[in-house]
Amino acid sequence: MRQIVLDTETTGLSADSGDRIIEIGCVELVGRKLTGNNKHFYLNPERDSHEDALKVHGISNEFLKDKPKFAAVADELLDYLQGAEIIIHNAPFDVSFLNKELELIGREPIRHCVAKITDSLMMAKEMFPGKRNSLDALCDRLEVDNSGRTLHGALLDAELLADVYINLTRGQNSLMIDVGSSSQEGSDSVPQIDLSGFELPLLAANEQELADHEKLLVDIDKSSKGKTVWRVLNA
Structure with a gap:
């Protein structure tokens, strides 16, 4: 979107x-x-x-x-x-x-x-x-x-x-991932992989996943008697 x-x-x-x-x-x-x-x-x-x-x-x-x-x-x-x-x-x-x-x-x-x-x-x-x-x-x-x-x-x-x-x-502060344990004794540095150069794919939900998601929202809405935040905002 x-x-x-x-x-x-x-x-x-x-x-x-x-x-x-x-x-x-x-x-x-x-x-x-x-x-x-x-x-x-x-x-x-x-x-x-x-x-x-x-x-x-x-x-x-x-x-x-x-x-x-x-x-x-x-x-x-x-x-x-x-x-x-x-x-x-x-x-x-x-x-x-x-x-x-x-x-x-x-x-x-x-x-x-x-x-x-x-x-x-x-x-x-x-x-x-x-x-x-x-x-x-x-x-x-x-x-x-x-x-x-x-x-x-x-x-x-x-x-x-x-x-x-x-x-x-973004869910994280860096695209650098540590490899190995940072608690290793005698290790002066921890090797890193730089992911900033990778093109990360954007995965969209398929029709079945969207339908399952909507069903879950409807069930939550029913259990809260129509007081869910997203229904109130849409109204």
Whole structure:
């Protein structure tokens, strides 16, 4: 499945109060690898940004005046996102803005276009409970270089989040495997095999495995009386 790491910048904090999207950045992953097939839009929000928002993203109202409105890029964006898993840090925030923009032009919410929405912030909180899990904090913790991030920018943040997501889900910190026992007496060093040059295959589940998986999810859902997290999120 294609994965799209997505980020937005906005005029403020509340779509329901009239704030709008001013920038959208998308980075594509296929087989957990960056493809370079990215999307980036600056948008005319038809209103000014709040002062506090300007301090975060640094995108002036004047700069956005000649940019397209959301309606002009909606089809291109939705075609790009179609059928993909969308990965967003603090997904409820960005999804609320995307849904509001779609509502204003008479379109269905974003979940009708994509296969799945994954919140990387929730993933990080489960992996690092009690710690700071902002994008900057995760970059520091997972050794992702964010030295070029002086202000928030949708495409830059999406690129950083793609690296963070890969590190969050890789399951190990290194492709170096020890050979032999590290407890051997008299051994000055332990030989290693470097697997970084190997092309690791991506194995997809077959139809029977997918059917068995879905049956298991249904059984778990029944036993929890419909309170499983995935059913609640899909609803």
